[in-house]
Amino acid sequence: xxxxxxxxxxxxxxxxxxxxxxxxxxxxxxxxxxxxxxxxxxxxxxxxxxxxxxxxxxxxxxxxxxxxxxxxxxxxxxxxxxxxxxxxxxxxxxxxxxxxxxxxxxxxxxxxxxxxxxxxxxxxxxxxxxxxxxxxxxxxx
Amino acid sequence: xxxxxxxxxxxxxxxxxxxxxxxxxxxxxxxxxxxxxxxxxxxxxxxxxxxxxxxxxxxxxxxxxxxxxxxxxxxxxxxxxxxxxxxxxxxxxxxxxxxxxxxxxxxxxxxxxxxxxxxxxxxxxxxxxxxxxxxxxxxxxxxxxxxxxxxxxxxxxxxxxxxxxxxxxxxxxxxxxxxxxxxxxxxxxxxxxxxxxxxxxxxxxxxxxxxxxxxxxxxxxxxxxxxxxxxxxxxxxxxxxxxxxxxxxxxxxxxxxxxxxxxxxxxxxxxxxxxxxxxxxxxxxxxxxxxxxxxxxxxxxxxxxxxxxxxxxxxxxxxxxxxxxxxxxxxxxxxxxxxxxxxxxxxxxxxxxxxxxxxxxxxxxxxxxxxxxxxxxxxxxxxxxxxxxxxxxxxxxxxxxxxxxxxxxxxxxxxxxxxxxxxxxxxxxxxxxxxxxxxxxxxxxxxxxxxxxxxxxxxxxxxxxxxxxxxxxxxxxxxxxxxxxxxxxxxxxxxxxxxxxxxxxxxxxxxxxxxxxxxxxxxxxxxxxxxxxxxxxxxxxxxxxxxxxxxxxxxxxxxxxxxxxxxxxxxxxxxxxxxxxxxxxxxxxxxxxxxxxxxxxxxxxxxxxxxxxxxxxxxxxxxxxxxxxxxxxxxxxxxxxxxxxxxxxxxxxxxxxxxxxxxxxxxxxxxxxxxxxxxxxxxxxxxxxxxxxxxxxxxxxxxxxxxxxxxxxxxxxxxxxxxxxxxxxxxxxxxxxxxx
Ligand SMILES: Cc1cc2nc3c(=O)[nH]c(=O)nc-3n(C[C@H](O)[C@H](O)[C@H](O)COP(=O)(O)OP(=O)(O)OC[C@H]3O[C@@H](n4cnc5c(N)ncnc54)[C@H](O)[C@@H]3O)c2cc1C
Ligand code: SF4
Ligand code: SF4
Numbered sequence: 001x002x003x004x005x006x007x008x009x010x011x012x013x014x015x016x017x018x019x020x021x022x023x024x025x026x027x028x029x030x031x032x033x034x035x036x037x038x039x040x041x042x043x044x045x046x047x048x049x050x051x052x053x054x055x056x057x058x059x060x061x062x063x064x065x066x067x068x069x070x071x072x073x074x075x076x077x078x079x080x081x082x083x084x085x086x087x088x089x090x091x092x093x094x095x096x097x098x099x100x101x102x103x104x105x106x107x108x109x110x111x112x113x114x115x116x117x118x119x120x121x122x123x124x125x126x127x128x129x130x131x132x133x134x135x136x137x138x139x140x141x
Numbered sequence: 142x143x144x145x146x147x148x149x150x151x152x153x154x155x156x157x158x159x160x161x162x163x164x165x166x167x168x169x170x171x172x173x174x175x176x177x178x179x180x181x182x183x184x185x186x187x188x189x190x191x192x193x194x195x196x197x198x199x200x201x202x203x204x205x206x207x208x209x210x211x212x213x214x215x216x217x218x219x220x221x222x223x224x225x226x227x228x229x230x231x232x233x234x235x236x237x238x239x240x241x242x243x244x245x246x247x248x249x250x251x252x253x254x255x256x257x258x259x260x261x262x263x264x265x266x267x268x269x270x271x272x273x274x275x276x277x278x279x280x281x282x283x284x285x286x287x288x289x290x291x292x293x294x295x296x297x298x299x300x301x302x303x304x305x306x307x308x309x310x311x312x313x314x315x316x317x318x319x320x321x322x323x324x325x326x327x328x329x330x331x332x333x334x335x336x337x338x339x340x341x342x343x344x345x346x347x348x349x350x351x352x353x354x355x356x357x358x359x360x361x362x363x364x365x366x367x368x369x370x371x372x373x374x375x376x377x378x379x380x381x382x383x384x385x386x387x388x389x390x391x392x393x394x395x396x397x398x399x400x401x402x403x404x405x406x407x408x409x410x411x412x413x414x415x416x417x418x419x420x421x422x423x424x425x426x427x428x429x430x431x432x433x434x435x436x437x438x439x440x441x442x443x444x445x446x447x448x449x450x451x452x453x454x455x456x457x458x459x460x461x462x463x464x465x466x467x468x469x470x471x472x473x474x475x476x477x478x479x480x481x482x483x484x485x486x487x488x489x490x491x492x493x494x495x496x497x498x499x500x501x502x503x504x505x506x507x508x509x510x511x512x513x514x515x516x517x518x519x520x521x522x523x524x525x526x527x528x529x530x531x532x533x534x535x536x537x538x539x540x541x542x543x544x545x546x547x548x549x550x551x552x553x554x555x556x557x558x559x560x561x562x563x564x565x566x567x568x569x570x571x572x573x574x575x576x577x578x579x580x581x582x583x584x585x586x587x588x589x590x591x592x593x594x595x596x597x598x599x600x601x602x603x604x605x606x607x608x609x610x611x612x613x614x615x616x617x618x619x620x621x622x623x624x625x626x627x628x629x630x631x632x633x634x635x636x637x638x639x640x641x642x643x644x645x646x647x648x649x650x651x652x653x654x655x656x657x658x659x660x661x662x663x664x665x666x667x668x669x670x671x672x673x674x675x676x677x678x679x680x681x682x683x684x685x686x687x688x689x690x691x692x693x694x695x696x697x698x699x700x701x702x703x704x705x706x707x708x709x710x711x712x713x714x715x716x717x718x719x720x721x722x723x724x725x726x727x728x729x730x731x732x733x734x735x736x737x738x739x740x741x742x743x744x745x746x747x748x749x750x751x752x753x754x755x756x757x758x759x760x761x762x763x764x765x766x767x768x769x770x771x772x773x774x775x776x777x778x779x780x781x782x783x784x785x786x787x788x789x790x791x792x793x794x795x796x797x798x799x800x801x802x803x804x805x806x807x808x809x810x811x812x813x814x815x816x817x818x819x820x821x822x823x824x825x826x827x828x829x830x831x832x833x834x835x836x837x838x839x840x841x842x843x844x845x846x847x848x849x850x851x852x853x854x855x856x857x858x859x860x861x862x863x864x865x866x867x868x869x870x871x872x873x874x875x876x877x878x879x880x881x
Contacts, residue, residue, distance in 0.1 A: 025245035033257035036786040045758020058787045069651035072668040073757035
């Protein structure tokens, strides 16, 4: 196990998964402080280019906290995100970025424990992959 | 599109009375962000949400002519609206304010690692600053609203809703698909917990409806189409005729039922009886006239011979369009229908469902019989079609434990030699309904219990059905119950024949019932502005819960449309028409039909209808030329936030000069400090003036939720306003008093 602390970018949805992340905090359930969250109306809006931008800038992993079937907008939002992820992974392969660096899971609005577990497991698996900059070829400062 | 970047940003970092500042060094954060581009002023505050802090912020913004603001505090779920209001009062556009959540997603989440929490807070605040720099002034979308509502479904929910909405001054169209109103409630006979008759309840509500001029009732009415959007929906409705054009009194009706030769299973009685092609659901059903079922009628003409029948078999369906501001869905539920063979359903002849049993009991007179055999021992098998370990229905249907037990009480009071055996999975007669359970045990009912690991099995031997189970209450002893009638306590499921969800695009939840925006915070609104849900179409509910949600939806709908104007959030999709090539993909994908194809400068492009677009953003990734952005989550905004997250954090170690920093609401003078407290803090102090109190006592006194009180009390303790007395009260709660 490496003690590298990977940076994780989370995309959460305003009405469902973001409240779950809030709840984790409210209950003082701890996860890596290198997790940064951007809230969007629905995670089906997350674009490939955002994920790729994150990798380019030195984010080690991107996690999409999708609403699953709880989404108030559309029940197929996770399927839409899956397609975006697949397309993104094609580009990642071309660029030599490990495709395990992007991940999606459904979170309900009270899924505090599942969120914390996802962060824990994702942090660990990203730590063993090491710094993204080794893959994107940027200098390691 | 080059934006004008914001130049004078005010950044307000909240201590939250220690909830943030105990773990995040807010002064360090302030220092680390003060040189970010565009930042003009950074302040830390003790409670940013307090009135006095709000006023100071507003004055500061005006004095310094700031053009935008960032608040870094608790979750925006709590105070986004508070700070939008601050922005407005300071003369800013509310969309030139961006929030950073440094409590739930930082200080609390990382209270175990304060240094790293501080580092993260810096990044979060920087991201908010970078985002607000790009922000533009937006106007809420204002549209006109018709103070007219369509209520779909005239069960107890729809009936009640119509009455209340009409009394609040809204014009109501009540649209019922069946030819009679009342929904399922009329089917159950005596209702728990009051023993009132369902039919009487329906009658009472219907009479109130008839007294109101601003309610129009349509029966046999089916929704065909929907156009327009909130405030101005156009609902296409097809009205099937009754084929009876004038009054038809009871005597004539009886005559008609007699002469009509066409017969079918009576759905109202779940097939226990037959009805004719001319029928009523039950004798006193409303509206009063019978109806002719044209699917069954073969136009033999017998009914036409009855004098004064007023029958017209050639009457045609009518299509109308209703123009309404809001739509309330109250379409109810279906009882779960067991699969053939599930606990002997349809394979053993004395197995029926609870809805059938309610009808049987309601109709029975003198003796209790089923299939011509008299009944003494009744076994109820619970949770059929609910709480399925393997099936689709994971939910508890909530009404059925109570209804089964109430049926056992009703049947025993009508036929005293009946014996009831309740084969359950744990009884859930929550709240006041528990008294039914107590009464049933007192009358000698037997309770046996099974777990989801081993379901009871049924076998017909002679006239009896033998139910075998491993009874959890007697350490899994194998028990046999011999029953004359087996009642499957079936749960509630969404309506099978749902013609509206598709047309109205109502979101469906994972349980397949209609889905609200948020179970706790917005329980009767759907994401479609102007469409509300209430009653059993949303989730299994008894009448009490049905009425609570109904009145809530009614109030929400009325407050939305009654002023004639509606404000919508301008968070919608935008199209870069230079890039768009009209491929139609976004149009195909959008669940709300928000896109239109228009011609601009000689080419066809997509255009977003502002009143329809929900801003979910699902269309944005689909566009191959990347023409779509969502306001507030545009490529630029997301990318600058990411850049801010990864940018190095270096703390400048000169915060010895802390004293010199400008801080709102921070002072050693207790009186001034007191003034800086939020309203609730002041109320708590006031409440403690008379005597020491516990958290629940304070909560009751000042009428605030106990968890809020606890949380502010802790801050008050930290700032030296209150202390624990060290004693506990009778309910074993700690007492708090003022610290002199
Ligand atoms: C066996 C049984 C016993 C019960 N006993 C009790 C009891 O004793 N006490 C109690 O509190 N609760 C009881 N309940 C629960 C009670 O039935 C419900 O709470 C209540 O019926 C919910 O009312 P509703 O108006 O939401 O739905 P419903 O009663 O289902 O009414 C919905 C109405 O909408 C109409 N509709 C449906 N689709 C459309 C459409 N597309 N267009 C137009 N109209 C449409 C239907 O025809 C119907 O008239 C019992 C339930 C069952 C199954
Ligand atoms: S209310 Fe009782 S019978 Fe109905 S599903 Fe829940 S536990 Fe089962
Ligand atoms: S997907 Fe893009 S290019 Fe196609 S119509 Fe929509 S906005 Fe235009």
